Amino acid sequence: MASSLRKPLIAGNWKMHLTLAESVALAKAVKDGSANAPGEVAVFAPFTALSVVAEVLKGSPVRLGAQDLHWETHGAYTGEVSANQIKDVGCQMTLIAHSERRRLFHETDENVNKKLKAAFAAGLVPVLCVGETLEEREAQRTFKVLQTQLEEGLKGFAPAALAPLVIAYEPVWAIGTGKTATPDQAQEAHLFIRKTCARLYGEAWASGLRILYGGSVTPENVDTLMAQPDVDGALVGGASLKVPGFIRIIQFQLPAGAKR
Ligand code: PGA
Secondary structure, eight states, rough: OOTTSSEEEEEEETEEEEEEEEHHHHHHHHHHHTTTTTSEEEOOOGEHHHHHHOOOOSSSSSSEEEEEOOOOOOOOOOOOBBBHHHHHTOOOOOOOOOOOHHSSSSHHHHHHHHHHHHHHHHHHHEEEOOOOOHHHTTTTTTTHHHHHHHHHHTTOOOOGGGGTTTTEEEEEEGGTTTTOHHHHHHHHHHHHHHHHHHHHOOHHHHHOOEEEEEEEEOTTTTTHHHHHHHEEEEEEGGGGTTTTHHHHHHHOOTTTTOOO
């Protein structure tokens, strides 16, 4: 289901890295390196750096995102950050349910659902992360896990509300391990995600939905991953911290005869 309607999106997830000075330097390099990129570009910076990175990216097409949010608008939630605060600091996007949050910080599908609602209410574009662990893949449970994460996470929305949503397929076994999913494995999972979304909320929405691949994306493998018809972009962790490698990922090149 290739679609030229789906503008590719390459996003860097900086995780818990970088000082303010390092964040500013990297944001400048990403901004400069994004000129004439084939798709959209975004960076998900740590909360501490959002304000300075927003300043660097002002007026540029590079979009800024947070890595998580709380579902309430305000209140006594020490240590948390709301969607409105994220928007106020200059973000257009936010990650939700990264596997590190699911695995290390007990993120549940019920909370993911509330976070999605909060992001939409604030006008943020959420990138909902889904993906299976190695044990789940080896037990042939990949599709079941993806289905549950999608059904529970996306429960109860009016289809129109979901229009801005982006999904990131990030197999947990591929994150930070150097073990990338093969292009065929990525395509198979992305197609399953798109079909599940079509069943839940209709073909029209699902065919325009952008699904990013994440998990050990590098300058060496980005082109073949992006050539898959249902891979609409990449969510890049480790390799997004290094220039010029990340610039090469942003400037991916589709091999001749690619289907998308
Ligand atoms: P990685 O991380 O590229 O370092 O594997 C991807 C992610 O966690 O989003």
